Amino acid sequence: MSEPRKPQAGQDSADPTTHFGYKTVRESEKAEKVAEVFHSVAAKYDLMNDLMSGGIHRLWKRFTIELSGVRAGNRVLDIAGGTGDLTRQFSRLVGPTGEVVLADINASMLKVGRDKLLDSGVAGNVSFVQADAEKLPFPDNHFDAVTIAFGLRNVTHKDEAIRSMLRVLKPGGRLLVLEFSKPTSSLLSKAYDAYSFTLLPLMGKLVTNDSESYRYLAESIRMHPDQETLKSMMVEAGFDRVTYHNMTGGVVALHRGIKP
Amino acid sequence: MTLLLQAALAGAEATVNRVLRLDGVALKRLGRLAGKVLEVDCQAPALRLFILPDADGLHLAAHHEAQVDCTLVAPAGNLLQLALAKDKTRVLHSPEVTMGGDSAMLLELADILQSLELDWEYEVSRWLGPVPAHLLGARLRGGMAWAGDSLESLRLSLADYLAEESRSLVGQQEAEARFAELDQLKISLDRLDARINRLTQKIKPDA
Numbered sequence: 001m002s003e004p005r006k007p008q009a010g011q012d013s014a015d016p017t018t019h020f021g022y023k024t025v026r027e028s029e030k031a032e033k034v035a036e037v038f039h040s041v042a043a044k045y046d047l048m049n050d051l052m053s054g055g056i057h058r059l060w061k062r063f064t065i066e067l068s069g070v071r072a073g074n075r076v077l078d079i080a081g082g083t084g085d086l087t088r089q090f091s092r093l094v095g096p097t098g099e100v101v102l103a104d105i106n107a108s109m110l111k112v113g114r115d116k117l118l119d120s121g122v123a124g125n126v127s128f129v130q131a132d133a134e135k136l137p138f139p140d141n142h143f144d145a146v147t148i149a150f151g152l153r154n155v156t157h158k159d160e161a162i163r164s165m166l167r168v169l170k171p172g173g174r175l176l177v178l179e180f181s182k183p184t185s186s187l188l189s190k191a192y193d194a195y196s197f198t199l200l201p202l203m204g205k206l207v208t209n210d211s212e213s214y215r216y217l218a219e220s221i222r223m224h225p226d227q228e229t230l231k232s233m234m235v236e237a238g239f240d241r242v243t244y245h246n247m248t249g250g251v252v253a254l255h256r257g258i259k260p
Numbered sequence: 261m262t263l264l265l266q267a268a269l270a271g272a273e274a275t276v277n278r279v280l281r282l283d284g285v286a287l288k289r290l291g292r293l294a295g296k297v298l299e300v301d302c303q304a305p306a307l308r309l310f311i312l313p314d315a316d317g318l319h320l321a322a323h324h325e326a327q328v329d330c331t332l333v334a335p336a337g338n339l340l341q342l343a344l345a346k347d348k349t350r351v352l353h354s355p356e357v358t359m360g361g362d363s364a365m366l367l368e369l370a371d372i373l374q375s376l377e378l379d380w381e382y383e384v385s386r387w388l389g390p391v392p393a394h395l396l397g398a399r400l401r402g403g404m405a406w407a408g409d410s411l412e413s414l415r416l417s418l419a420d421y422l423a424e425e426s427r428s429l430v431g432q433q434e435a436e437a438r439f440a441e442l443d444q445l446k447i448s449l450d451r452l453d454a455r456i457n458r459l460t461q462k463i464k465p466d467a
Contacts, residue, residue, distance in 0.1 A: 059266040069325030072295040092314060095295055247263055 018156055021219030027156055031132075034154045035106055037213045042108035044208050046083050046116075051203055052214075058085070060252050061149060063245070064178045065089045067256055073097040074144040077168065079133050080104055080151020084113035084122070090145075091122050101138075103131040104151075133161040138168045145169075149178040153224035162237040169259040175239060181246070181253035182226040188249045196221065227253045262322075269309075269320040277317030282378040289372045291315030296365045299328040303335050313369060331360040348374050 018027045025033060038045075049057050065086065070076055072095040078087045081102035090100045102117075104110040107130055114128045131137050133148065133155050146165045155161045165175050183189040196218035204214030225233060227244050230253070234242045239257030246253050280286045294314035301308050310324040334342070334357040342351045348370040352359065359366060385393035423431035430438070 056263065059263050059270065062266050062270060063262060063323075066321045066323040067325070071326040092316065092319075093312075245262065 019223050021216040021223065030156045031105070037216055038106040039108045040208065040210045040213050042106070042112045045109065045112065048203065048207055048214075051207065052200060056248060060178060060247055060254070061085050061089075063247065064147060064149060064176055064254055065093070067245070067254065068145050068147065068176055069174060070094060070145050075099045075101075075142065077101045077103060077136075077138070077143045077146045077165075079131075079136075079146065079148040079165070080154070081149075082109045082113055082151075084117045086147055086149055087113070087126060088117060088120070088122050090147075091117075091126050094125060096125060098125055100126045101129055101143075102126060103129045103133075103136070105130065105132050134164055135160075136164045136168050140167050141170045142168050143170065143173055145174045145176070147176045147178070149176075150180070152177055152179050152230075153220050158225070159233055159237060162234055162239075166238050166259055171259055173259045175234070175255075175257050175259070177230065177234070177255040179230070179253065179255075180221040180224060181230070181250055184246060184250035188251070192251060227255075230255055265322050269322060273318065273320045276320075279378065280317045280376070282380065282383055283376045284379065286372055286376055287315055287317060289368075290317065293365060293368060296330070296362070297324055297326070297328040298366060298369065299324070299331045300339065301331060301333040302339055303333065305336060307336075311369070329362045330366045331358075332366060333358040333360075342370070343373075346374065 016027055017024050018030050019025070020030050020033050053060075068076075068090075070090055070093045072093070074094045075098060076090045076094060078084075078090060078100060081087050081104055084102055087100050087102040094100060102110070102113055104113065110128055110130055117123070117126060129137065133151065134157050146169055148161075148165070152158055152161065162175075169175060183192050197215075200214045200218050201211035204217075205211040208214075224230075227246065227250065231242050231244055234255060234257045238260070240260040242255065242257040244253045244255040280290070290313040296313065298311040298313075299308065300311060308322070310321040310328065312319040312321065312324075332339075338351060338354060338356050342348055342357075345351050349367065351357065352366070352370065381393050381397040384396060387393075388396070419432075422429045423434075
């Protein structure tokens with residue numbers, strides 16, 4: 001696990017450092033910098049996701065929905081829900097007797113997600129909350145399922161966030177973490193590196209006129225814990241029966257844990 | 261493999277729902293089944309599929325971790341037959357097909373799919389406009405009516421030729437007369453059998 005880092009000699013011991021992509025920044029600055037990235041990309045987030053993944057992100061999310069075990073009447077929290085891809089499906093699954101909360105720390109992403117869902121008629125059982133994954137503003141034992149898709153790597157204190165998710169889950173509830181991870185083949189890893197550090201920033205430049213945000217995306221993926229590390233973090237936080245499924249050769253992994 | 265299956269299911273789901281939207285009432289009827297889950301367990305090749313109907317159409321899934329309402333176990337051939345057959349209840353009652361749980365849900369779903377009335381002309385009119393779509397629809401309907409009439413005429417002529425001209429097959433009326441004779445013969449034999457039994461009982465010395 002790479003964060004939080006201990007303060008270096010000469011640094012303010014009250015404000016330790018962490019990473020922002022490959023850069024080292026003060027912990028207090030990271031959330032602000034991540035927010036800047038998402039404010040910048042929010043309007044074209046869906047388009048960029050489709051372009052970057054060739055549409056495969058829809059299949060990763062589809063598999064996440066299947067493994068969630070969510071059914072009618074359940075209460076679901078979709079953290080870092082962004083433009084609401086998972087929330088839309090959960091809203092359908094839980095039906096009028098259930099509830100889905102789309103939470104995102106970034107106001108721009110939340111606004112895009114809310115507008116998109118309301119415009120497509122998803123309403124009634126969905127609520128929108130601007131919330132920090134590390135300090136979830138919900139009661140203990142409240143949700144049947146919690147998901148965080150492509151959000152955990154942007155969180156400053158991942159272990160705190162995982163503990164917070166455990167707290168709000170009901171006993172027997174599931175946490176699903178869908179996140180970029182480490183490719184299982186070295187050949188794929190090399191091709192993926194070449195793609196991430198050349199094509200991704202170029203696409204970002206062409207579509208959103210912001211190559212830096214997509215350079216951060218590539219770097220933040222490399223700094224994110226690999227499959228086994230994230231699994232051990234979930235076990236350490238108190239989750240039971242933690243398993244993960246590699247997808248697209250490990251480019252993305254879906255971790256699942258049950259609250260005992 | 262997981263993603264290939266997901267891609268196949270997503271493609272099938274999109275196609276099926278596009279077709280379902282062409283029917284005016286199918287989605288409303290499917291909405292009444294919302295929250296129910298049908299598990300289709302295909303044997304040879306082994307494949308498990310979950311169907312979740314709701315007002316948006318049918319959702320297909322390879323995994324479903326919650327309880328299912330109805331289970332349908334059948335070989336692939338029977339499932340294909342079920343999808344294509346007009347009389348789906350006949351296929352459901354065949355010995356290779358096993359049903360478990362709430363079979364009413366399965367029968368309702370089969371009935372919705374069986375009674376689809378697809379408005380292709382509306383779909384075409386979205387692309388070509390109402391007038392060309394109507395002309396095309398009228399031409400297609402005329403063509404299909406002609407093809408139907410021709411096929412029926414061919415069937416009747418062929419039956420007539422095989423039974424009356426070439427005498428390769430027995431004619432229907434001739435066969436029915438023979439079947440009636442056979443039925444009569446069977447009844448007479450049964451009566452004779454009963455009479456013999458009665459006479460045997462009469463002449464048999466009392467025990």
